[in-house]
Amino acid sequence: MDTGGPGGRIHLLDPETIRQIAAGEVVERPSSVIKELVENSLDAGAQTVEVEILTREKSIWMIRVTDDGCGMSPEDAVLAFTRHATSKITGIDDLANAGTLGFRGEALASIAAVSATTLTTRLRGGGPGGARVVYRGGTCESRGECGCPEGTTVEVSEIFFNIPARAKFQKSLQGELASISTVLESIILSNPTIGFHYLLNGKERLSIAPGGGLVDRVGALFGTDVARRLIPVREQREKVSVGGVISHPSITRSNPYQVLISVNGRSIYSRPLIAAVKEGYGSLLPADRYPVAVLELTIPRDEIDVNVHPSKRQIRISGEREVASGLSAMIRNALRTQDLRPRDVGLSADTLPGQGWKGPLRYEEQGKGPVPGVREMFPAALRTTDQQLRQTELAPPGPDHIPLIPEMECLGQLGDSYILAATARGELVIIDQHAAHERIFYDQVTEATRKERISQDLLVPVVLEFSPREADILRTAIPRIKEEGFGIEEFGKDSFAVGAIPVILGRCEDPGVIREILAEIIRGEGSPGMERERICRIIACRGALKAGTVCTSEQCTRLIRQLARTRDPWTCPHGRPTMIAFSRERLDKLFGRT
Structure with a gap:
């Protein structure tokens, strides 16, 4: 058996190392501190919880959580810092029915082991005096009486001062603030009767009164x-x-x-x-x-x-x-139980065929006439498609350009999503119009990122509202988003105004593009190159023709021609095929001609 230690000897760790290992399991980052302290406040019956954060030198310096809960006696205030001391369970049988958010009695001990922690508390209905206990790095520095309101305040500073390795691996300040917003969002929404206040460097970031819907x-x-x-x-x-x-x-x-x-x-x-x-x-x-x-x-x-x-x-x-x-x-x-028809898509109520209609709109080109009630939509839709294709009209290929796909003749459109085409060799090619246009768009966007990025101003800026978490992340991401051609500035509390968009997006003013970029950044942090790749894919996907878009034969031909000029016409940026070809031999076999 491999014991894993020097010389094969097993030994007991010293108490300080044990404390830091245990603390590392509970306290991963500043947001972990807030989660544990706020949950303790809720378990104490608080009706209002206040979270205050102070930053210093691009890091979180101090966290203070104050509640109006039941508070603690001076004796319990001291005992609360002892590992596995808890008022929430009394034995193993209680674990199966734990109704509190915390129950292990590890939070305060773990936090105090890796920070400077001060607890000030006064028992509800327990007299005018309160108690204060001060810990630093797991060692009690002072304890005594003090004056304070009923409830509890825990102040935590210098987090991970005694574990430099853990401090080194913390995220950027905005990344940590976003993590804190994530924790608070979850707690606020899962406790709708409790009031919350969140302050950052003395400024109110969020204030929600108790109750409400x-x-x-x-x-x-x-x-x-x-x-x-x-x-x-x-x-x-x-x-x-x-x-x-x-x-x-x-x-x-x-x-x-x-x-x-x-x-x-x-x-x-x-x-x-x-x-x-x-x-x-x-x-x-x-x-x-x-x-x-x-x-x-x-x-x-x-x-x-x-x-x-x-x-x-x-x-x-x-x-x-x-x-x-x-x-x-x-x-x-x-x-x-709901009316799930799309809203705010530029259609008035009288353009819908009927109250119970929930299917796709169709465009009949072949002598059947327009669908009743939707006549005015189709010219506008075709103009939009024309505009999108103009945006991706690639420059004429150079003399050395060798197309990777054969010339094709458009036969028509199937289901407003697929283009049917034929090659000179008698092949039938089915082209996914969204995947194909996405590939075209993507090539142009990536090419633009290698050159000077050109933006176009919007006549009316688009104002976007974000959650505190999204806003924290967006503040960090603004420089990278601007590099892609978006002009975006803060516009009030957790709101941002988009005043410019990349020229490649045409007249698209869809706020969903910014939200998609934000969502990709939230998904995970990678290298700048990987992040830019994801952003380019989002722009391409949102700007490309969608499945269900009506195209004329001329528009289908233009799309095929543009696809032939791309560097990799076989797949979209996500790896899906843009086309599937059936050879003449394959068709003969399908029809039993071989």
């Missing part, structure tokens, strides 16, 4: 546009009841960072439950899109295990498949 809180965090398009979900089944809100299918994100799920008041992360929410939408969402959702699941305590991970963000659920299946069904039921 969940929709109001979503609006405060995610913006009024999202709040206006929320659908309530409330249903009870044998093993789970669900309450909360989900977004109209027109409100989507490219990853599930705004699918927030809590179980019995505890904000959790669960891939199966997130997948269940998306599954509930069925074909209403594209395969790579996610809704906005804030859902509270109530499950019998003896059916869940919360003692899984030090951060308590993950839990085990007995009969998880059954719970996930029930959640999907509840999402479907909620959506069935």
